[in-house]
Amino acid sequence: MKFNLAKNTVMNLMKAPSIIVLLLWMVVPLSMTLYFSVIRYNLLNPADTGFEGLGNYEFFMTDEAFMPAVFNSLILVLSIITITIIMGIMLAVLIDRTFPGRGIVRVMLIAPFFIMPTVNALLWKNMFMNPVYGMFAFLSNTFGLEPIDWMSDFPLASIIMMLSWQWTPFALLIFMTALQSQDQEQKEAAELDGAGFFAKFYYLTLPHLARSIAIVIMIQMIFHLSIFAEILITTGGGPGSDSTNLTYMIFTNALLDFDVGIASAGGVFAIILANIVAYFLIKQVGKNLMA
Amino acid sequence: MTYKTKQKITHISLVTLAWVVAIIFFFPIFWMVLTSFKTELQAIAVPPIFIFEGTLENYSLVNERSDYWHHAMNSIITSFGATILSLIIAVPAAYSFAFSPTKNTKDVMLWMLSTKMLPAVGVLLPIYLIAQHFGLLDTKTVLVVVFMLMNLPIIIWMLFSYFKDLPKDILEAASLDGASYLQELRHVVLPLSWGGITSTGLLSVILCWNEAFWSINLTSADAATLTALVASYSSPEGLFWAKLSAISTLACAPIVIFGWFCQKQLVQGLTFGAVK
Numbered sequence: 001m002k003f004n005l006a007k008n009t010v011m012n013l014m015k016a017p018s019i020i021v022l023l024l025w026m027v028v029p030l031s032m033t034l035y036f037s038v039i040r041y042n043l044l045n046p047a048d049t050g051f052e053g054l055g056n057y058e059f060f061m062t063d064e065a066f067m068p069a070v071f072n073s074l075i076l077v078l079s080i081i082t083i084t085i086i087m088g089i090m091l092a093v094l095i096d097r098t099f100p101g102r103g104i105v106r107v108m109l110i111a112p113f114f115i116m117p118t119v120n121a122l123l124w125k126n127m128f129m130n131p132v133y134g135m136f137a138f139l140s141n142t143f144g145l146e147p148i149d150w151m152s153d154f155p156l157a158s159i160i161m162m163l164s165w166q167w168t169p170f171a172l173l174i175f176m177t178a179l180q181s182q183d184q185e186q187k188e189a190a191e192l193d194g195a196g197f198f199a200k201f202y203y204l205t206l207p208h209l210a211r212s213i214a215i216v217i218m219i220q221m222i223f224h225l226s227i228f229a230e231i232l233i234t235t236g237g238g239p240g241s242d243s244t245n246l247t248y249m250i251f252t253n254a255l256l257d258f259d260v261g262i263a264s265a266g267g268v269f270a271i272i273l274a275n276i277v278a279y280f281l282i283k284q285v286g287k288n289l290m291a
Numbered sequence: 292m293t294y295k296t297k298q299k300i301t302h303i304s305l306v307t308l309a310w311v312v313a314i315i316f317f318f319p320i321f322w323m324v325l326t327s328f329k330t331e332l333q334a335i336a337v338p339p340i341f342i343f344e345g346t347l348e349n350y351s352l353v354n355e356r357s358d359y360w361h362h363a364m365n366s367i368i369t370s371f372g373a374t375i376l377s378l379i380i381a382v383p384a385a386y387s388f389a390f391s392p393t394k395n396t397k398d399v400m401l402w403m404l405s406t407k408m409l410p411a412v413g414v415l416l417p418i419y420l421i422a423q424h425f426g427l428l429d430t431k432t433v434l435v436v437v438f439m440l441m442n443l444p445i446i447i448w449m450l451f452s453y454f455k456d457l458p459k460d461i462l463e464a465a466s467l468d469g470a471s472y473l474q475e476l477r478h479v480v481l482p483l484s485w486g487g488i489t490s491t492g493l494l495s496v497i498l499c500w501n502e503a504f505w506s507i508n509l510t511s512a513d514a515a516t517l518t519a520l521v522a523s524y525s526s527p528e529g530l531f532w533a534k535l536s537a538i539s540t541l542a543c544a545p546i547v548i549f550g551w552f553c554q555k556q557l558v559q560g561l562t563f564g565a566v567k
């Protein structure tokens with residue numbers, strides 16, 4: 001009994017710091033955000049205070065950028081995850097063989113993951129997507145096509161492209177490692193039974209990757225729900241609100257218009273949206289990881 | 292055509308495809324580095340120039356205009372500072388989660404992970420105002436603390452999965468009473484899981500180094516990291532591509548090289564140990 005007590009005390013002391021800091025990190029800002037969201041609070045107009053009730057929410061929700069922002073947030077998350085997973089699996093299967101220079105190919109494929117988001121955005125915006133001097137404009141002209149003004153005509157697609165370039169390597173890294181542990185004998189046996197490439201892929205490889213896919217989805221979702229730097233640097237949310245996501249919309253309210261109340265109401269929305277999306281995933285994925 | 296030759300042709304074409312895709316993926320980085328050695332005129336030349344006489348002028352200009360080393364030091368201090376701090380908090384926690392699980396352990400850990408779902412922007416203003424209140428805006432301290440909190444859940448999860456994989460029988464032989472758990476952690480667990488701790492740390496450093504949201508919003512000049520520095524080069528000077536490339540290359544080089552060296556360890560970390 002004495003032994004157990006001592007043990008439990010030590011164990012609790014060990015986890016206490018992490019639980020306390022994370023609890024503070026969650027509770028303090030969250031309650032402040034909730035409080036700010038129901039009062040009038042503009043940094044440019046500090047005299048104007050008072051209880052606002054749901055007014056900030058109403059203002060935020062009736063902003064004409066609101067629905068597009070919610071929609072864009074979801075489009076960004078879903079399309080980037082879909083693209084990176086499909087590309088990641090295809091590439092992982094493609095380089096899952098021995099050939100000369102495999103190491104170099106791998107390093108080249110993984111490199112974009114280490115590029116910082118601000119550099120990624122500037123690089124694509126200027127040197128590739130610029131409608132006059134960019135590489136894409138040059139390629140279009142070479143093939144006799146009209147160059148595309150990416151930032152103004154396809155702002156959301158441009159951002160999806162940049163992020164997919166950066167995150168496909170991440171998916172690839174994980175799938176690549178998972179494939180290494182695939183049962184080769186099983187594959188050979190299937191071959192002898194006359195299974196073609198697609199049958200093997202569908203019945204053996206894909207199920208084998210299920211868990212890694214769950215991990216890739218979860219981690220990417222955490223990062224992509226709040227895409228920020230890429231939008232700030234390339235399109236500034238525009239044109240209009242064509243590439244504004246929830247994060248960026250709140251940012252403009254908060255740090256550009258200095259309206260703490262409205263920005264906080266937006267923050268609450270972002271939190272709710274993230275939790276709705278996360279609820280199902282964390283449950284599934286968490287179960288998977290705990291096993 | 293026999294079955295063998297057919298297979299060989301498939302193999303060769305797939306390998307060629309792999310090379311082509313790899314070159315396409317790597318091209319933007321190659322192009323950035325190449326452009327950083329051009330003059331501004333060469334940088335925007337149409338058609339693009341591949342062969343030219345390189346110049347180092349951009350690097351010296353960029354260094355004159357903005358203090359690269361100052362920002363690089365900020366990046367280094369905040370990334371490593373936050374990583375070390377979170378490891379100090381996370382190692383004991385993960386150890387106790389892994390070796391002395393209670394019926395709540397699973398819920399507590401899922402809750403920790405769920406704090407990652409709290410979008411940064413939802414709590415931007417409170418954090419900003421708190422930092423302002425304590426005079427911490429534009430300091431490295433606030434970045435270290437925020438980065439630490441941001442990565443803590445992932446770090447605990449990764450360490451947890453390493454610790455769980457340690458051979459159980461060695462540990463039982465070593466443990467006796469409360470105090471010796473600390474001894475065990477120090478003399479048995481830490482040495483055995485050194486690889487796991489390193490790879491967790493590496494991932495954390497990379498995530499901090501590339502973090503943009505907090506660095507841009509909480510710093511201005513003093514504590515601005517390389518991400519914030521690059522962001523400051525965005526629109527008005529957007530057309531000075533050669534200089535932009537030089538600063539970008541400088542900002543990314545350390546972490547790209549760092550990442551390449553440790554890609555193997557990284558993968559183990561990223562998969563929460565779930566993929567062997």
